[in-house]
Amino acid sequence: MVVQQYALFPHMRVEENVAFGLKAQRAHRAQKAPKVAKAEIRTRVAEALEMTGMAAYARRYPRELSGGQQQRVAIARALAIRPGVLLLDEPLSALDARLRSGMLAELARLHRELPDVTILYVTHDQVEALTLADRIAVMDSARLQACGTPRELYRAPANEFTASFVGNANLLPVTVGSGGVAFGGGELKVDTEGAARGAQATLCVRPHLVGLGDGPEPARRDRDGDPVARVHAPAVRRDRRPPGHRGPAELKDPPAHGDEVTLHFAPEDAVLSTAGVTHD
Numbered sequence: 001m002v003v004q005q006y007a008l009f010p011h012m013r014v015e016e017n018v019a020f021g022l023k024a025q026r027a028h029r030a031q032k033a034p035k036v037a038k039a040e041i042r043t044r045v046a047e048a049l050e051m052t053g054m055a056a057y058a059r060r061y062p063r064e065l066s067g068g069q070q071q072r073v074a075i076a077r078a079l080a081i082r083p084g085v086l087l088l089d090e091p092l093s094a095l096d097a098r099l100r101s102g103m104l105a106e107l108a109r110l111h112r113e114l115p116d117v118t119i120l121y122v123t124h125d126q127v128e129a130l131t132l133a134d135r136i137a138v139m140d141s142a143r144l145q146a147c148g149t150p151r152e153l154y155r156a157p158a159n160e161f162t163a164s165f166v167g168n169a170n171l172l173p174v175t176v177g178s179g180g181v182a183f184g185g186g187e188l189k190v191d192t193e194g195a196a197r198g199a200q201a202t203l204c205v206r207p208h209l210v211g212l213g214d215g216p217e218p219a220r221r222d223r224d225g226d227p228v229a230r231v232h233a234p235a236v237r238r239d240r241r242p243p244g245h246r247g248p249a250e251l252k253d254p255p256a257h258g259d260e261v262t263l264h265f266a267p268e269d270a271v272l273s274t275a276g277v278t279h280d
Contacts, residue, residue, distance in 0.1 A: 001087040004094055006074040014073050015058040018045045021081040048076035051110065068099040072106070079114075086114075088121045108132055110189065126166055130154075134178040138162050154206075159273050165202040170210065172203040174272075181272065191272045202273045209269040212255075213262055 008017050015062070023043045035046070049055040052072040071091060078086055079130055091107075092100045093134055104127075111119060123129055128135050130150045138145040138153065146158040151165075157163035160171055174181035176199045180189045183203065195201055255261050 001208070002071075002074045002078050002089065002091050004090050006094075008070055008073060008077075010062050012060065012061075014054060014060050014065070015045050015049070017073055018048050018077045021077060024029065024202065025081065026031060029042060029212045034220070036073050036186070040258060042078045044082070045076075048080040051079065051113070052076040053106070067101070068093050068103055071103060075107075075110070079110075079117075083117060084119045090124070092121055092123075092125070104128060104131055106193055130166070136166070136255075138165055138167075142179065154269050157273065159205055160202045160204070163202070163273065168207050170205045170207060174201050174203045175199070178273070188267070188270070190267045192272055204271045204273060205265050205269060209267045210263055213264070 009020065012020070015217075019041050022036050022044060025036060046055065046060075049058055054069065054072045054076055057065060057069060062073070065073065071094075075091070089109075092103055095103060107121075108131060120134075121128070121132055133150060135147065135149055136153055137147045140161050142278055145165075146153055146162040153162060153166045157166060157169075163169045165172060170181055174183045174188070175183075176192050176195045176197055177187055178197060180187045180192060181201065181203060182188075187256075188203070192202065
């Protein structure tokens with residue numbers, strides 16, 4: 001396990017910190033795993049430090065390291081015992097933005113290089129989750145909201161909370177109709193399979209899938225030839241960033257506040273949700 005504040009022993013050098021778990025296994029008589037020989041301990045420590053890029057710092061004390069370097073040592077200590085499961089509890093939360101970005105890349109590399117180790121990564125940062133995870137479990141108030149691959153959670157979120165938490169989303173309150181949903185005085189032609197007619201629901205449309213102006217495809221117009229949606233600019237985000245991107249990406253010529261604009265999106269790009277919390 002790697003905790004938020006690393007928990008390195010300040011009186012031990014880096015190599016001693018990394019060897020601690022192996023030596024503890026050797027000393028613990030009740031330990032079911034085979035005891036590690038002293039020579040093997042030195043080899044494993046060297047391997048763990050090399051893997052985390054800390055081989056050159058083996059003789060230093062934690063106080064002589066930066067926050068990112070201390071975090072690498074904590075990861076090396078956990079890897080040295082060759083665990084079947086590695087738990088990382090918000091390991092980047094104590095780092096500044098520059099160090100966090102660099103360590104995120106390092107963790108992604110370790111994830112690729114350790115296919116036999118299951119990594120359970122706890123984070124509040126969706127960028128970290130989308131960057132590292134094969135599968136993501138979304139929690140809210142100690143309850144499981146959704147679980148799936150990053151693509152599944154982004155493309156087809158199970159509920160409103162998941163839609164807003166995983167990536168940016170335009171969440172539109174709608175009423176389920178016979179062949180679509182009622183919104184803005186008209187009807188949007190979207191898939192309503194499994195939803196009862198007249199039910200109040202939420203339509204999720206990702207910002208980068210929304211265009212300004214009339215859509216060129218016939219599927220983006222109703223049977224009378226009108227645009228599928230006409231809304232006021234303040235009701236819709238003008239942000240069209242790709243998932244996981246945190247920098248500003250406003251439209252080049254955004255409409256003025258209160259202007260009426262025409263939006264278009266493909267029906268298959270909208271996901272309907274009628275559920276709140278999905279799992280106990």
